[in-house]
Amino acid sequence: MDIFEGIPQDKWIEIVFNASQGLASAELIRILERLASMEILLEKRLGESWEEELNYILSSEESSEEIYRHTQNLAIESMGNILTKNE
Numbered sequence: 001m002d003i004f005e006g007i008p009q010d011k012w013i014e015i016v017f018n019a020s021q022g023l024a025s026a027e028l029i030r031i032l033e034r035l036a037s038m039e040i041l042l043e044k045r046l047g048e049s050w051e052e053e054l055n056y057i058l059s060s061e062e063s064s065e066e067i068y069r070h071t072q073n074l075a076i077e078s079m080g081n082i083l084t085k086n087e
Helices: 008-018 021-059 061-086
Strands: none
Touching (some): 021 061
């Protein structure tokens, strides 16, 4: 498996599916906890309208490239977390 070819998000999925169940589970739980923390933060900062704001950003063409780049960066970070623990 060449981790330097292809889209990081696709490689991340490949790594998660092929990593040991313990490593993949730990990383997915870390991601869920981070997501939950961010949702709590958004609700505290923006109130109940945070989901409307999120949906606006997700559907905005202006944000699509930034979201794509950030998604790929998060995939790279997550791959690093899994691969360094696999050594």
